[in-house]
Amino acid sequence: MSEDKALKLFVVLSRAYRTVAARAEKDIRNYGLNPTEFAVLELLYHKGEQPIQKIGERILLASGSMTYVIDKLEQKGYITRMPNARDRRVIKACITEQGARVIERIFPSHRRALAEILAGVSDEEKDRLIELLKKVGYHARDL
Secondary structure: OOHHHHHHHHHHHHHHHHHHHHHHHHHHHOOOOOHHHHHHHHHHHHHOOEEHHHHHHHOOOOHHHHHHHHHHHHHOOOEEEEEOOOOOOOEEEEEOHHHHHHHHHHHHHHHHHHHHHOOOOOHHHHHHHHHHHHHHHHHHHHO
């Protein structure tokens, strides 16, 4: 790939990501959450309790910011902290019944919003984009 093509791809990929992410964020904010709060709730709902440190790694958030988000979700009654009996340095976050009800209520409509946002490409094109973007990501990671 020529340097000009690489630059063009980077610009197009960046602009597309920003546009799609902004639309998704707007949808999430309609539910009274920010994207990070939504990501934490969704992770805990679908994957179960998680060490707080691992949550930050999974959703790509710095540990200082993670504490703030966990505090906010705990204040809303959506999650609780649970100390680890064997290792007091490890604290897990667990979704509460109230948090589960919230994500159960909003996730289906958010999923539909994402489908609408990405409806500009066919399912076959989505499959190809997924394949190509994974290839780009793996190559960049392995450099």
